[in-house]
Amino acid sequence: MTEDILALIKENVIQGRITGDDEGFDEGLVGQAGVSELTETALAQGISSEDIIKRGLSEGMDIVGRKFEAGEYYLPDMLASAKAVGAVMEILEPYLIESNIKSKGKIIMATVKGDFHDIGKNIVSILLQGAGYMVKDLGNDIDPQAIVAAVREEKPQFLGLSALLTSTMLRMKDTIQALTDSGVRDKVKVIIGGVATSEEFAQSIGADGYGADGFQAVRVIEALNTSQED
């Protein structure tokens, strides 16, 4: 029974289905339970959150990654699966705290003050959730002081800043300065991204990393995470 439900969670991660209303990669799945319903059932049956993560989510995302690399899956498929993982992680959050199980890390995401463009930031958030991170998304047009307050309260390992415009990208520098002025800059790694930004710009404003796209953002955070653990 445990095996069956974990296999179903894994399969629905691969299909990218959160609820029974969702379509999957394959046809004819609407009406069958998605990862949300399956996770609730698994928890009710006493299956551990660790097993759900390792044997349902991680194994499912490994297969999704391979399908993406092989060209069988496209970005929307990858994002659907990542969203499914994120939905499960939200359900599991209280259980993880209770069991003292650590997630891979917590990330605050925000589009900086004056900028209302958030597609890129949202995609990065989904991919990070799919990679097993807890993501707190503050939204767009976020004031530096609001970001500082969130860093103080949530104590994330990472802060992701996004901006689309050449004018608003300068607010990233203001935000990093605000973190420094508030004495929390060394508590969090700052990664930036957005079409107008670059590796050089990231270095010039004192960011710790730069992601040209969602996948690179995940790789950079994974690399920083490993070096932090070391």
Next chain:
Amino acid sequence: MARQGVLVEPYHRLKLEQVEQLHQASLAILTDPGVICFNRQAAEVFGDHGADVSSINQGGAACWRLKIPGTVITDAVQAAPKVVKLGARDENNCLILDGHEPRVRFASGSEANKWLDVDMEAFVSKRNPGTEVEFPVFRVEKGTVDRLVKAARLCEHLDSWDSFLRTVNIQDDDITDDNKDVNKFFASLNNTTKHVMSGLTELSQLSNVVRMAQTIAGGEDRLRENPIISFITCIVKSPLQLVDDTTQKAIEIAKSGIPLVISSSPQGGSTAPIGEDGMVAQINAEILVGIALTQLVNKGTPVLYGSVPSRTRLDNLYDTYGVPEFNQYNIDCVQMARYYGLPCYSTGGVSDVKVPGIQASVERLFSHILVTLAGPQYIHYAFGLLERTNTFCPVQAVLDDAHISMVKRFVSQPMVTADRISESLKQVRRVMGTSDKLYILFVRRAFRSGEITPPYPFEGKDMGDETLFWAQKRMEEILSLPPSHIAEPVVDRVFQEVPGLLTRLRS
């Protein structure tokens, strides 16, 4: 199941009143000045049906001036079938061309003498000797049987390529006027299961070609039900002259019952008036007289209204296909064909330049889009033609296939229904309840069902233009696929029954 092509909501350049004016102008041309006819049998046929036939002196050759009353033309054209089936070895690839339905299919052409290969070569920058880049270089070869085979194999696997018109003129040393027809038809039929259309080089070979087609189709009756071949006949030399040789071919093909195209290809400014009205009135008259002849010879002959109007370049008097007038002429002709309810063999996708590139893409896309929008049943010249129609380039044909698939998506019918709107409203409500506000999950079904177009398939990844590199890769992939040959026992029978076939075509 026939190939579906794309059904369009046709663009009407001409108002109905203008179509009727042009129709009347064409009939007026056919009564005065009439046509000059170099074929005795055609002159007699028209004479027997009420045309005023008078012998005239035109450079020593026997010829007649035919002044044909409008009713002779309109009655004969009325007898032509409004739906023509072009069969195929695989009947799923047949084409049902309905003169009243603006459903467009795409075909090649045009028996070009030259074949253009593309090679990628490395070049070193003079300024920065460490910088090496790859550029395409072009190699002109002559058309051969082997290259015709290659083109047919490409046609087999390119989805937008609905029908195979011989792409190159086969000029091998062992090809003569007497064996050209059987070899070009066999090379084509043995390498694509789609419809095969070609001109006839020698009238004496008509019976051999028909016998070959009957053997491959499964007999005389089966060929009638599923005409896997058809012929193109250019009976008119513009302006308004019925050529002896091609007119005789049209008469004999009409008697055989095999579908044929009556095509005319005047050049606005040299062999037709340059103005849109004069050009269309004349070419329409030329096509109508040819179609009328086929029906007077054999009522009910399946025939396509073949309009190939181009414009003259004023710097060298060559034909030109990249100018807007080319599209105007062709769109008008599509409307004329529709006025008569006849399936239209139209023209689009040619460029004046000699090599693939920006000019080639601009010129051919212009007509690929505009002529398609007019809704002809069949567009020839749509694949690989460069240097007007003198060169066929297989890599260009691969590009054309991709471009035509995008054009088909663009011109396809809008999918707006109550059910779909209801489904979309559900999507909007659902997405607005999420934090990321992204519709990306709903893209998946549309993408996989082919409802939305993938990115340009030959996109470069760096700063260079890699279009030709990737198109060539695609061509090589296709040519490495196993060919769709005719079954061995049928090939044996074809070789027993049809003289003149090259033994090397069996392998």
